[in-house]
Amino acid sequence: MFVSRSMTRKVVTVSPDISLSEVQERMKTHNIRHLPVVANDDRLVGIVTDRDIRSAMPLPLIKGQDDPESLQRFARLTVADVMTPDPMTISPAHTLQDALLLIQEKRVGAFPVVDQNGKLTGIISVRDLLRAFINVLGIGQPGTLLCILVEEKVGQMKRIVDAITEEGISCGSILVARYWEKDKRAVFPYLLTNNVIRIKQRLRDAGFTLLDPMQWYLDQLPKNE
Amino acid sequence: MRRTGFLYDQQYLLHDTGPYHPERAERLMAIHQGLKRTGLLPQLISVPARRAELRWIRTTHSDAYIRRFEERCLAGHRTLDCEDNQMCPETWEAALMAAGGVMEAARMLMAGEIDNAFCAVRPPGHHAENGEAMGFCYFNNVAIAARYLQQELGIERVGIIDFDVHHGNGTQHSFEEDPTVFYYSIHQHPSFTYPGTGREFETGKGAGRGFTKNSPILPGQSDDVYQLMLEQDLLPAFASFKPQVIIASTGFDAHKDDEMADMRLTDEGYAWIMRTIVAMADRHCEGRLLSVLEGGYALERLPELGAAHVRILLETPSDGAPTIP
Numbered sequence: 241m242f243v244s245r246s247m248t249r250k251v252v253t254v255s256p257d258i259s260l261s262e263v264q265e266r267m268k269t270h271n272i273r274h275l276p277v278v279a280n281d282d283r284l285v286g287i288v289t290d291r292d293i294r295s296a297m298p299l300p301l302i303k304g305q306d307d308p309e310s311l312q313r314f315a316r317l318t319v320a321d322v323m324t325p326d327p328m329t330i331s332p333a334h335t336l337q338d339a340l341l342l343i344q345e346k347r348v349g350a351f352p353v354v355d356q357n358g359k360l361t362g363i364i365s366v367r368d369l370l371r372a373f374i375n376v377l378g379i380g381q382p383g384t385l386l387c388i389l390v391e392e393k394v395g396q397m398k399r400i401v402d403a404i405t406e407e408g409i410s411c412g413s414i415l416v417a418r419y420w421e422k423d424k425r426a427v428f429p430y431l432l433t434n435n436v437i438r439i440k441q442r443l444r445d446a447g448f449t450l451l452d453p454m455q456w457y458l459d460q461l462p463k464n465e
Numbered sequence: 466m467r468r469t470g471f472l473y474d475q476q477y478l479l480h481d482t483g484p485y486h487p488e489r490a491e492r493l494m495a496i497h498q499g500l501k502r503t504g505l506l507p508q509l510i511s512v513p514a515r516r517a518e519l520r521w522i523r524t525t526h527s528d529a530y531i532r533r534f535e536e537r538c539l540a541g542h543r544t545l546d547c548e549d550n551q552m553c554p555e556t557w558e559a560a561l562m563a564a565g566g567v568m569e570a571a572r573m574l575m576a577g578e579i580d581n582a583f584c585a586v587r588p589p590g591h592h593a594e595n596g597e598a599m600g601f602c603y604f605n606n607v608a609i610a611a612r613y614l615q616q617e618l619g620i621e622r623v624g625i626i627d628f629d630v631h632h633g634n635g636t637q638h639s640f641e642e643d644p645t646v647f648y649y650s651i652h653q654h655p656s657f658t659y660p661g662t663g664r665e666f667e668t669g670k671g672a673g674r675g676f677t678k679n680s681p682i683l684p685g686q687s688d689d690v691y692q693l694m695l696e697q698d699l700l701p702a703f704a705s706f707k708p709q710v711i712i713a714s715t716g717f718d719a720h721k722d723d724e725m726a727d728m729r730l731t732d733e734g735y736a737w738i739m740r741t742i743v744a745m746a747d748r749h750c751e752g753r754l755l756s757v758l759e760g761g762y763a764l765e766r767l768p769e770l771g772a773a774h775v776r777i778l779l780e781t782p783s784d785g786a787p788t789i790p
Contacts, residue, residue: 379656379661380661381661382592382599382600382634382659382660382661382662383659383660383661384657384658384659385656385657385658408548409548410548432547433547433548433549433659434549434592434599434600434601434631434659434660434725435486435487435549435601436659436725437487437724437725437762438485438487440724441724452684452685452727453657453683453684453685453727454683454684454685
């Protein structure tokens with residue numbers, strides 16, 4: 241669950257004095273959007289994103305117009321001119337949950353990972369987190385998702401898991417969605433089987449409600465939206 | 466009336482999956498009963514089940530997998546690769562006879578002995594991967610028959626239409642890099658049901674890009690959505706691909722009374738799908754069509770579904786079967 245296990249270790253970096261067109265080239269080659277900027281002594285001094293570069297582009301260039309003056313102006317810009325200096329970083333000992341919450345709060349797409357000596361050791365992006373969560377969801381393996389409505393009281397999960405176990409079925413994951421309905425939760429077991437007729441019947445017989453798949457939702461929109 | 470072949474064999478009933486498994490011999494017996502009760506059976510041409518030679522199984526499955534299946538099965542192991550795949554010592558022979566039976570139907574089709582066929586086989590095949598049994602499937606009957614058509618019977622382009630409620634991952638993976646076999650599948654959306662593949666963006670790889678197409682359908686949908694998607698996705702794809710033979714992976718588990726998934730197809734919906742496939746075969750390949758059974762678990766519905774399916778195979782345009790311009 242640590243950033244060190246899910247981050248990208250082979251970091252593509254740039255130095256502050258290179259041109260923006262070179263940065264664009266590097267982003268394209270490696271199919272990435274965030275480049276940590278390091279000075280000569282391997283110290284992290286900033287981060288440059290594809291958005292920083294687009295914002296720095298003169299309008300005629302964005303429009304694809306042939307405008308030598310804008311082109312020259314753009315060609316003179318270096319990374320140091322557009323990067324975010326002293327960016328937010330995260331340590332390899334932080335957890336994936338830290339990274340998720342931070343990315344949501346700071347509204348950034350990636351954090352450089354810097355160890356206690358200030359050395360850049362990796363980068364963790366939304367893409368890395370997605371990969372980790374695809375793994376957690378278990379959806380790389382074949383299976384069937386159910387959705388069970390349960391009352392919010394102790395022992396419900398045990399009854400579900402017992403039923404699944406007694407049917408000899410393995411679980412790829414179990415998600416619990418909160419804020420569902422007052423005093424209720426939605427439990428989503430991802431069952432690594434094609435054979436769900438009996439387990440569905442068994443859960444119904446045990447008094448659980450299986451929700452119509454079209455009524456499932458994992459998330460509610462934030463209240464202000 | 467067309468000369469419709471029917472493949473069915475006692476060996477398919479000997480594949481015993483234990484007392485509680487939905488993929489059970491009663492499924493085939495129900496279909497057989499339905500054909501008998503409705504008087505359809507004497508109108509069909511019997512396709513004898515034959516044992517597939519291993520060299521044909523090898524077109525689709527790895528040697529290591531074939532050996533492992535045979536050894537484990539004959540040694541009396543009850544499962545292969547996953548708890549889903551329950552077996553008994555007769556399973557190996559049943560799987561060979563299922564693949565070989567569909568091959569025999571293909572041979573008869575190309576020899577002009579039959580016009581089309583319904584292959585009521587088990588174990589089913591469309592989840593079986595190159596090196597792994599999955600989802601009650603051991604040998605991929607449809608994929609093996611497609612290779613047999615190509616390598617022995619002079620066919621270049623095979624079109625596969627999979628309307629089982631689950632995505633046929635094994636069949637897709639067999640042909641996803643191959644532009645000579647078009648795999649089309651319509652199924653319940655993989656975020657809600659097994660096996661979790663068959664998303665819209667899976668469209669083939671390398672030389673086979675554009676020769677795989679998936680229409681995932683949200684749970685609870687019915688005839689109208691199937692009709693819309695088949696007209697929008699399948700018809701134009703096959704019109705430009707021009708298959709020389711069509712193989713249908715037929716699953717009755719998208720029926721509203723089938724508990725395996727959450728689809729709501731009615732008897733009429735199934736009839737419309739099959740009429741459309743028959744009309745496509747008439748339009749593109751002189752009616753050459755093999756329907757091969759995959760899933761379908763509502764035992765009380767299978768007699769009528771199977772009978773209606775066969776009735777449509779027997780119909781010709783002069784009997785009122787629809788045509789596609």
